[in-house]
Amino acid sequence: MKEIALYIHIPFCDHKCIYCDFYSITNYTNESNYLKAISQEINHYGNLNSEDKKVISVFFGGGTPSFMSPEYIGTILNELMRYFHFAYDIEITLETNPGTVDKKKLIQFRNIGINRLSVGIQSFIEEELKFLTRIHDADTARRTIIEAKEAGFDNINLDLIFNLPKQSKENWLYNLDEAMKLPITHISAYSLILEAGTILNKMVLDGKVEMQDEDYDAELYEITIKYLEGKGFRQYEVSNFALPGFECVHNNAYWGSKDYIGFGTSAHSYLNSKRWWNYSSLNLYIEAMNKKGIGVAGSELISMEQQLEEYVMLSLRSSGISLSELEKRFGGEWFNKNEILLNQLVNSNYLRKDAGIVKLTASGYAICDEILKNFD
Ligand code: SF4
Numbered sequence: 001m002k003e004i005a006l007y008i009h010i011p012f013c014d015h016k017c018i019y020c021d022f023y024s025i026t027n028y029t030n031e032s033n034y035l036k037a038i039s040q041e042i043n044h045y046g047n048l049n050s051e052d053k054k055v056i057s058v059f060f061g062g063g064t065p066s067f068m069s070p071e072y073i074g075t076i077l078n079e080l081m082r083y084f085h086f087a088y089d090i091e092i093t094l095e096t097n098p099g100t101v102d103k104k105k106l107i108q109f110r111n112i113g114i115n116r117l118s119v120g121i122q123s124f125i126e127e128e129l130k131f132l133t134r135i136h137d138a139d140t141a142r143r144t145i146i147e148a149k150e151a152g153f154d155n156i157n158l159d160l161i162f163n164l165p166k167q168s169k170e171n172w173l174y175n176l177d178e179a180m181k182l183p184i185t186h187i188s189a190y191s192l193i194l195e196a197g198t199i200l201n202k203m204v205l206d207g208k209v210e211m212q213d214e215d216y217d218a219e220l221y222e223i224t225i226k227y228l229e230g231k232g233f234r235q236y237e238v239s240n241f242a243l244p245g246f247e248c249v250h251n252n253a254y255w256g257s258k259d260y261i262g263f264g265t266s267a268h269s270y271l272n273s274k275r276w277w278n279y280s281s282l283n284l285y286i287e288a289m290n291k292k293g294i295g296v297a298g299s300e301l302i303s304m305e306q307q308l309e310e311y312v313m314l315s316l317r318s319s320g321i322s323l324s325e326l327e328k329r330f331g332g333e334w335f336n337k338n339e340i341l342l343n344q345l346v347n348s349n350y351l352r353k354d355a356g357i358v359k360l361t362a363s364g365y366a367i368c369d370e371i372l373k374n375f376d
Contacts, residue, residue, distance in 0.1 A: 004271075005057040005253035006084065008038065008076055009264035010065040011282060014100075017133045018203070019161075021195035023266035023280040024063045030282055034264070035072060037289040039079045041263045044293055046083020053259075055084045057091045057250040060114075066096035070108035076263075077113055091116050091155075091249040098136035098144040106151035116248075117148050118157040118188075124178040125171055128164055142182065149183040155246060157186035162224065163217045164192050165209050172220055176227050185246035189224050190239050191217050218366050225362045237318040238368055255318035257311050265295070273302050308334060313372055320359035337376040345371065 012031065013024040058080060060073060073094065080086075093116040094109055101109075109117075123129050124138045136144075148156055158179055162172050179187060194201050194211060203209040225235055233241035240251060253260055261269045266280040276299035279285040285295040302310070308330045315321045323335060335342075342358060345351040350364035350371060360368060 001054040001085070002052055003056045003087075003253070003258055004053040004084075005059070005250050005258060005260040006055055006080060007059050007061060007250075007260060007262040007267055008065075008080075009062060009262065009267045009278075010060055010068060010073075011063040011265050012067055013062065013064045014067065014135050015133070016199070018199040019132060019192060019195070021198050022063065025282055030286065031068075031072075033286050034282065035075060037286045037295065038076055038263050040289050040293065041295060042076070042079045042083055045261050045263075046080075053085065055080070055086050055090060057093070057253055058086075059093045059095075059250040061095050063095075064097050064100060065094050066100045066105075066109075070105065070112050073109065073114070074112035093118055093157075093248070093250060095120065096144070096148070097134075098141045100135075101144060101147075103147040103151055106148050106153070110152045115153070116155040116157070117153050118159065118186075119144055119148070120159045121145075121179070122159060122161045123164070124175050128167065128171070128175075131164060132161065138178075142178070145182040145184060155186070156182075156184045157188060157248065158182065158184045159188045159190070161190050161192050162220045163212055165211060167212070167220075169220065169223065172223065173227070176224065180231055186240070186242040186248060187228060187233055188240050189228075191221065221366055222362065225365060229362070235362070235365065238365055252318070255314045257307070257314060270302075273307065275300050275302055304330070312375060316358070316360060316372065317368055320354075320357040323356045323358065334376075341374060341376075 009023070011024050011034075012028055013026055015026055016024065058077070060076075065073060077092070092114050094114045096117045097120045106117075119141075120134075121141045121144075122132055122134055124141060126138055129137060129141075145156060145158065160175055160179060162175075192211070194204060200209065204211060228241045229235065232243055234244060235241050236247050237251060237255060240248065242248070259271045261271060262278065265278055265282055265285045268275065268277045276296050278295040279288060279297040284297070288295045288297075311326070311329065312321060312334065326334065342351065342353075345364070346353055346358075349361055350367065352359055352361055360371075364371060
């Protein structure tokens with residue numbers, strides 16, 4: 001059976017954070033219509049594609065899925081289970097924001113089958129949380145993780161953001177130290193990115209906020225890698241670190257070029273060399289579901305050349321390029337064209353070759369995008 005991952009986008013949020021460019025809305029009036037549309041979409045793809053597939057991961061992302069009631073999330077999970085075959089060791093993740101859950105609600109999420117939480121902490125420093133316009137404070141962040149563990153979650157990711165304006169190295173290390181005091185198995189550490197169309201972008205353009213430079217960003221990134229590896233968190237992708245055995249199955253499905261189906265607004269899907277994406281508008285999505293039975297806004301067929309490019313990019317950023325897998329899927333041409341460069345990068349300690357797998361080293365991760373640009 002072919003392995004597949006499923007993603008469900010829950011777009012509702014309390015407010016819009018200044019740096020956020022995900023599709024999210026603060027108006028909840030269409031909540032129940034959205035649930036109906038998602039159920040209809042599950043029914044559509046379930047009937048088309050489920051028999052020969054085994055679901056290895058379900059990921060509720062957003063938006064703020066933890067804002068919804070456990071019944072709401074449970075209804076979606078039940079619909080998925082009606083149409084898809086779930087692996088016995090399936091990973092089911094709920095993105096969770098501190099300030100939206102208490103212990104009782106966490107227990108209810110655990111009881112409906114959620115077995116992994118990804119908690120958007122971002123920082124343990126009050127001024128940084130205020131700057132990011134998060135709704136929680138540092139104590140609520142700590143309490144959420146502790147209560148999640150008490151509620152029975154043994155697989156907890158924590159998201160942090162570094163290189164905030166004026167963030168000192170000491171402050172960033174403080175955030176990492178605080179994270180280490182909590183019962184987590186995984187950390188996603190992202191550099192603050194200025195995305196077009198965000199409130200933060202406007203603040204920078206208006207001269208109200210100054211971003212730090214790229215060299216400082218690279219320094220903080222290298223500090224992060226060394227720090228987390230020293231604590232036993234193995235880097236398995238540019239921004240992701242896990243204790244052994246706790247790498248995110250869902251992330252690995254994306255980076256391993258496996259098939260996935262996304263449900264809901266702005267969700268992307270990739271199946272049998274075709275990619276499609278849904279409307280990034282709740283009204284347009286619901287209208288399309290009502291009229292056509294699918295919420296697709298656009299699609300493209302991925303050529304072999306694009307598939308090769310994506311395979312190299314995604315695997316190098318994560319578990320490494322398996323040369324035998326590469327040859328099996330795309331032939332030997334790419335390796336022949338890039339062999340000299342690969343050897344140079346190994347000699348300069350940006351890459352290492354291990355049992356036929358070409359992987360980035362810690363210094364290689366820091367210049368990953370540059371490396372990718374130079375391949376033929
Ligand atoms: S809570 Fe998350 S999805 Fe919602 S606005 Fe903030 S960053 Fe975006």
